[in-house]
Each structure stands twice: as C-alpha cells, then as structure tokens.
Amino acid sequence: MRAEFAKTIQKFAEKDKKLIFLTGDLGYSAFENLRTSIQERFINAGVAEQNMLDVAAGMAYTGLNPWTYSIAPFLILKTVEQIRNDICIRNLPVKLVANGGGYGYGVMGATHHILEDLSILASFPNIKLFIPAYSTDIEPIVSKMNKYNGPSYLRLGLSPLKSSSYSGFRNVQKGKKATVIVLGPLLKNVLEAKSILNQDIDVWVVTEIPFKPPIEFYKSIAYTKRVLVVEEHVLHGGLGHIITNDLIRKSIKTKFTHIFSKRYVSKLYGSQEFHLKESGLDAKGISKNLKQLLNG
Amino acid sequence: MKKQLHKKLHEKLVTLLFNAKAGHIGSSLSCLDILTELMVYTMKKDDKFILSKGHAVPALYVILHYLKKITTKELATFHMDGTKLPAHPSSYYLAKDIPFATGSLGHGLSLASGIAQSYKYFMKGKNKNIVYCLISDGECNEGQVWEAAQYASHFQLSNLIVLLDKNKFQAFGRIENVLGDSATKEKWEAFGFEVLESDGHKIDDIQSSFKNALSSQSDKPKIIIFDTVKGHGISFMENTLASHYDVLTPAQYDEALGDLNKL
Numbered sequence: 001m002r003a004e005f006a007k008t009i010q011k012f013a014e015k016d017k018k019l020i021f022l023t024g025d026l027g028y029s030a031f032e033n034l035r036t037s038i039q040e041r042f043i044n045a046g047v048a049e050q051n052m053l054d055v056a057a058g059m060a061y062t063g064l065n066p067w068t069y070s071i072a073p074f075l076i077l078k079t080v081e082q083i084r085n086d087i088c089i090r091n092l093p094v095k096l097v098a099n100g101g102g103y104g105y106g107v108m109g110a111t112h113h114i115l116e117d118l119s120i121l122a123s124f125p126n127i128k129l130f131i132p133a134y135s136t137d138i139e140p141i142v143s144k145m146n147k148y149n150g151p152s153y154l155r156l157g158l159s160p161l162k163s164s165s166y167s168g169f170r171n172v173q174k175g176k177k178a179t180v181i182v183l184g185p186l187l188k189n190v191l192e193a194k195s196i197l198n199q200d201i202d203v204w205v206v207t208e209i210p211f212k213p214p215i216e217f218y219k220s221i222a223y224t225k226r227v228l229v230v231e232e233h234v235l236h237g238g239l240g241h242i243i244t245n246d247l248i249r250k251s252i253k254t255k256f257t258h259i260f261s262k263r264y265v266s267k268l269y270g271s272q273e274f275h276l277k278e279s280g281l282d283a284k285g286i287s288k289n290l291k292q293l294l295n296g
Numbered sequence: 297m298k299k300q301l302h303k304k305l306h307e308k309l310v311t312l313l314f315n316a317k318a319g320h321i322g323s324s325l326s327c328l329d330i331l332t333e334l335m336v337y338t339m340k341k342d343d344k345f346i347l348s349k350g351h352a353v354p355a356l357y358v359i360l361h362y363l364k365k366i367t368t369k370e371l372a373t374f375h376m377d378g379t380k381l382p383a384h385p386s387s388y389y390l391a392k393d394i395p396f397a398t399g400s401l402g403h404g405l406s407l408a409s410g411i412a413q414s415y416k417y418f419m420k421g422k423n424k425n426i427v428y429c430l431i432s433d434g435e436c437n438e439g440q441v442w443e444a445a446q447y448a449s450h451f452q453l454s455n456l457i458v459l460l461d462k463n464k465f466q467a468f469g470r471i472e473n474v475l476g477d478s479a480t481k482e483k484w485e486a487f488g489f490e491v492l493e494s495d496g497h498k499i500d501d502i503q504s505s506f507k508n509a510l511s512s513q514s515d516k517p518k519i520i521i522f523d524t525v526k527g528h529g530i531s532f533m534e535n536t537l538a539s540h541y542d543v544l545t546p547a548q549y550d551e552a553l554g555d556l557n558k559l
Contacts, residue, residue, distance in 0.1 A: 020418065040417060046450075051406040051443035058410020061395050064418055066410075081400055086407060089387045090396065 001156045001185075002030050002099055004138040009067060009097075010034045012146055013041065016065060019146075022056055024049045024070035026099070031069075049074050053082040053094065060092040065146070071105065072098035072114035072155065080120060087151045088124035095145050101131065101155035101184065102232030102261065103275040110269075115261045117155060118183075119237025122209050127151040129209040130168075131184035135159050137207055140166040157185040157232075158272075168208030171216065175201040178293055179220045182206070183231035183239045189276070190230055192283035193290055201290070206239055213246075221247070221254050226293050229258045230286060232276065257293045259286060298499055301362075302332055303559045306529050309358045310556065314549045316375035318383060322527035322539025324355040326463035326496070327430060330522055333502045334428060334459070335359050338510075342425045344411050346395060348404020349432040349461065350384040356394065357381055365393050402438030404429050405458065409448045412456040412517075423455070426510070430459045434466025436478035442487065448517040449488030457509050458489070458519040461496065463526040465537055481521060489519045496522030531555050 006027075013019040014037060021034060022043045035042040045052035049070055056066035068075065075098045076083060087094045098114065105112035121127055128148060130141045132155075145152040172187065173194070179202045182190045187205045194201050202220045204213075221227055227247070229240040240258040247254065265278040276282050280289060309328060313321050327349070336359065339345065347356050357374060360366045366381070373379040380389040384399030396407050408429035415422040435441060448456050466474055481491045490512055494505035502522070509518040526540070527533030530552045533542075544552060 018418070043451075045447065046443075048440075048443035048447065050402075050440045051409075051447050054403050054406030054440070054444075055410035055413065055447065057396070058407040058412075059414045059418075060410075061407075062411055062414040062419060062422075064414050082403065082406075085387075085400060086396055086403060091387075 001132055001135055001138055001159060004135050005097065005142070005154070005156060006030045006034055008139050008142045010037055012142060013038045016146075017041075018063065019065045019067065020059055022052050022066060022068045024052050024068070024074060026070055049078050050082050053079050054086055056094045057082070057086040057090065057092050060094050065093065067095040067097060069097045069099070071112055072100050072117060073112065076114070076117055076121065076153070083121070083151075084124050088127050091126045091150050093149050094151050096151070096153045097156065098154065099156045101157040103272040104157055106271040106275070107269055110264065114155075115232070115234045115263065116237075117153070118209060118233050118239070121153050122237065127153060129153045129155070131155045131207050131209070132157070133159060133184045133187045133205045133207050134161045134163040136162045136164070137166055141207070155184065159185040159188060161188055168206070169211045169213050169217070170205050170207070171202070172205050173201065173203040175199070175203070177201055177224060178226035178228060178290060179217075179224045180204065180228045180230065180290070181239065181243060183233065186230050186232055186281060189281065189283045189286055193286035196283060196287040197290060199290070199294060209242065218250070218252065221252055225253070226255045227257070228290055228293055230281065231260050232281060233261055234263065235260045255293060255296055257289050259289055298337070301336065302329055302499065303556060305332055305358055305362060306556045306559060307553060308361075309355055310530070310544070310549070310552050312358060312371065312374055313354055314544045317543045318354065318375045319541045319543055320351045320354060320383065321530075321542070321544070322465070322533055322536065323349065323432070323463070324352045325528040325530065325533070326524040326526045327352050327461040328355045328528070329497045329499065330459055330461065330502055330524070331355050331359055331430070333499060333506065335363065337503065338506050339428070340425070342422060344395060344408070344425070344427045345393075346398070346404045346408040346411070346427070346429040347385065348398055348408070348429055349401065349435055350398030352430070352461075353383070353385050360390070360393055365390065401432075401435040402440035405431060405441055405444035405448070408456060409444050409453055412448070412453040413451055416453060416455050426455050426457055428457050428459060430461060433460065433462045433464065433471050433477070433479035434474070437466070437475050445484070445487040445489065452515040453517045454515050456517040458517065460519055460521045461524050462521055463524045464535070465526045465540065467540060469537065479521065484519050484521070488516060490514050490516040492518065492520045494520055494522055496524030497528055529556050529559050
C-alpha cells in the first residue's frame with residue numbers, strides 16, 4: 001500500500017501548499033517523486049523520531065498540515081509521550097503514517113513489527129486510526145485524514161484486493177452461518193478461509209477505530225449467534241476487546257472466537273506469512289477456527 | 297523602574313507559591329529575571345515563547361498576570377482544585393501565550409523548532425518573527441534536546457533563540473554529580489549554534505544579550521547560556537537542592553520578603 005500512499009499524498013501535497021511531509025529518514029524507492037515535486041516541503045528529519053513528531057506538532061500549531069512517516073514501531077513506540085502530550089491531548093492535526101503494520105517487516109525481526117499500536121493509540125484522546133484493507137482504501141482514507149482537524153494514524157500493510165466503495169465498517173460478503181469481523185488487510189486470509197470451507201459466512205471488515213457498526217451487523221449476530229474476530233494485533237486492547245465490550249454492553253449473547261497475534265510462538269523468525277501461520281492467522285488457521293465455531 | 301518591576305515580580309512569585317503551598321520556588325526564581333526581560337521588554341506581537349522547563353511555570357503565570365493575560369481572580373486559583381493554572385502548563389488554556397503543555401523535559405526545543413521552521417519558510421508575513429525557548433541545564437540530559445539541536449542547526453533556524461537557565465542543579469543533585477555539565481558552550485557550538493553567554497540576573501546584561509542575539513546576521517540558531525542562581529534572591533534558598541521542593545513556612549516567607557526587599 002506504500003506505493004498507493006506515495007502517489008496519493010503527492011496529489012494532495014501538490015494542491016495544498018500547507019502540507020508538509022516529514023520522514024524519519026525512510027522511504028527509499030517510494031518517496032523520490034514526492035520529494036522532487038514538493039521540494040522544501042519534503043523534510044528528511046533524520047533518525048530522530050521524537051524530535052520529528054514535536055516539530056510536526058509545532059508546525060500544526062501554526063496552521064500547517066504536517067504528515068509524518070516512518071516504520072511503525074519507530075514512529076509510535078519510541079514517541080508515545082510526544083504523541084500523547086503534544087499531539088493527542090493538545091488535539092493537533094498531525095498525521096502519523098506507519099509502514100509495516102503487524103508482522104509486515106517479516107524476517108527483519110521483532111524490532112520492526114508492531115502488534116500493540118491499536119491498544120496504545122486508541123487509549124489516547126481525539127485520535128482516529130485507519131487500517132486500510134484494500135489498496136483502493138488509501139485514497140478515501142488519506143482524504144478523510146486530510147480533512148480531519150485532529151490527530152490521525154494510518155497503518156499501512158499489504159493488500160492485493162481492490163474495492164469500488166469505502167466505509168470504515170463494511171459488509172464484504174453476506175452469509176447466515178457465522179459473523180466474521182476482520183481487521184484491515186487480513187481480509188484476504190478470511191476470504192480464502194471462507195472458500196476453503198465453502199460455507200455461508202457473513203464477513204465484515206474494520207478499517208477505522210473508533211467505529212459505529214450499522215444495525216445490520218447486530219442483526220447478523222442475532223441471527224448467526226456465532227462471532228469470529230480476526231486481527232494482526234495482540235489480545236490486549238485490540239479489535240476483539242472493542243467488539244466484546246460492545247456486545248456485552250448491548251447484552252447480545254453469542255458464541256465467540258478470537259484469533260489474534262500470539263507474538264513469537266516458536267521463538268523463530270520468518271516472513272509475515274510465517275508469523276501469521278504461527279498465530280493461526282493464515283487462511284488454514286482461520287478456516288480451522290471457523291469450522292469449530294460452526295460445529296460448536 | 298525596571299529594577300522595581302523585577303523586585304515586584306519576585307515578591308509576587310514568592311507570595312503566589314507561599315499562598316498555594318507550592319514548590320519549584322528555586323527553579324522559578326532562577327529564570328524570573330530572564331523571562332521578565334523577555335516577555336515585558338523584548339518580545340513582539342506574534343513572536344512565540346515555549347517554556348520547555350514546564351516546572352517553572354509559576355514565573356510565567358506571574359508575568360502573564362502582569363501583562364493582563366491572566367486575571368487576578370484566575371491567578372488566585374493557582375495550584376488549587378478546579379484551576380486553569382496547574383503546576384505545569386495546561387493544554388486547554390492560554391494557547392496563544394503557552395502553546396504547549398510542557399512538564400516532561402526535552403520536548404520544548406523540538407516544538408519551538410517546528411514553529412520557527414514554519415515561520416521562517418512556510419508562513420507568509422511571519423519570517424521576521426522570533427521563537428524563543430527556555431530550557432534548563434539539567435534538561436540537557438534528555439536525548440531529544442540534542443535531536444532538536446541537530447535539526448535546528450541543519451535547517452538554519454536563525455529565528456530560534458534558546459535561553460538556557462543554567463542554575464547548576466537538577467532534580468536530585470548538582471549537575472556535575474549527576475551526568476556532568478551537559479550544557480557547555482563547547483557542546484552547543486559543536487551542534488552548530490551561535491552561543492552567547494550572560495549573567496542571568498543582571499538586567500543590563502540580559503538585555504544586551506538579547507540585543508546581540510537579535511542583531512546577529514548568522515544563519516545559525518542562537519543560544520544564550522545564562523549563568524543563574526537557583527532560588528535567586530532568597531538567602532536561605534540560593535544554590536540549594538531543597539529549593540526545588542520545599543514549601544515556605546510563614547516565618548520563612550517573612551524572611552524571604554525581607555531578602556527580596558534588598559534586591
């Protein structure tokens with residue numbers, strides 16, 4: 001999705017002279033065209049992420065529109081205090097664009113993965129989180145972030161899927177036997193799992209936090225009484241916690257299964273697919289969980 | 297006249313802290329003269345000031361009250377339940393004069409750099425405006441200060457003037473006994489700053505250091521290293537670590553006012 005993002009942000013930056021793009025020394029073979037196009041508004045802030053985010057906050061205070069970019073953990077873990085104090089509590093429109101959601105950087109290792117971002121960021125005030133599922137989600141999401149006069153976070157992953165419509169909480173395929181809710185680009189694995197099982201499953205994809213599900217979503221659960229949540233994030237504070245909290249508050253009774261990142265099960269490293277498989281987040285693991293849920 | 301104002305603000309500050317049973321007396325007094333010269337006599341409309349050592353905000357409140365940005369009624373609520381004026385700045389109040397809620401050390405120079413860069417390169421009509429940022433010597437322990445120093449220097453933020461309140465103390469010891477002197481002239485020169493030095497309490501010295509920094513034609517960001525006294529003006533508090541924490545007793549308050557009367 002990084003290529004789509006680079007193209008889209010260039011389009012927005014060429015129109016808006018207040019848009020400043022700051023990168024933490026990353027973006028090789030992705031942002032060269034953007035740099036040529038917007039010149040001094042493209043800032044390589046060096047390998048100094050805390051400074052970069054506070055510089056962006058200072059710029060936003062004066063009315064500029066700063067977008068910041070780095071590999072996810074460097075952008076949002078090293079800088080949690082800057083994000084909380086100077087961006088979120090202060091409610092400034094600083095944009096945080098993080099590459100490599102979840103295990104996206106694969107064999108680069110644990111330092112390059114992000115499995116806790118939603119938990120941390122969703123606990124801060126004013127911030128909106130975006131987790132695109134389709135490559136075509138980038139444009140509507142960048143547009144929303146650009147308009148929102150508060151902080152926002154974009155978790156970039158990989159997705160071969162395309163869609164002609166966008167909504168932060170979407171019904172992707174209708175079905176009657178179970179209700180599956182998946183976070184962002186893992187939709188691909190859920191759809192594969194569904195075709196392995198060849199069952200009538202209702203599939204929803206979440207690309208925004210916070211979200212407000214439509215009434216059809218609750219109707220689906222009332223009918224199927226079987227819920228599966230799938231996410232590339234640890235148990236604590238992720239999509240599963242948000243969904244279960246919502247269902248309990250609404251006194252909705254259902255069978256419930258949650259597949260989430262179990263970090264490094266074998267303590268061995270590999271590709272994103274390798275790590276997803278270890279946590280049961282590949283198509284096979286999802287179909288196995290789904291089968292148990294359907295038979296339960 | 298100027299001297300009278302400095303004295304009056306010293307008394308006002310000490311009274312505010314005494315009434316509120318608040319600490320940070322030493323750190324507020326070490327920068328009060330610098331801030332008075334800056335905010336009352338030097339800053340122009342649309343110049344910005346970031347107090348990076350947020351724990352000295354009582355000094356800022358007293359000056360903003362003098363400048364009629366804070367009402368007497370508001371100032372009387374300092375440090376109390378329901379106040380807009382906590383012991384470190386608020387995110388929700390006075391955003392024009394206190395742009396950021398500092399208190400965790402190390403953030404201010406980056407925030408000020410962002411404003412300075414915006415003014416110098418991207419905002420029409422603001423390229424003559426100056427951004428000031430007060431940091432402390434203990435704060436120079438923070439890595440982010442040096443990230444910001446590299447940044448300000450690389451992007452030639454010549455409209456940024458850093459004021460370093462060098463009172464030689466940090467929260468749990470003298471700076472030389474904690475990590476050594478992180479705030480030397482040589483360090484800041486090595487990071488590409490134009491370095492000026494001044495006494496931090498002699499009014500004429502402070503003022504001429506501002507004039508020199510403002511008249512410099514260099515592309516470098518500036519830093520004025522002010523030699524200051526923690527707890528300045530109160531004999532039993534000067535150069536003591538306790539002045540960071542202690543709350544004045546009624547007897548000490550009387551003694552303090554007596555000392556300040558001699559300023």
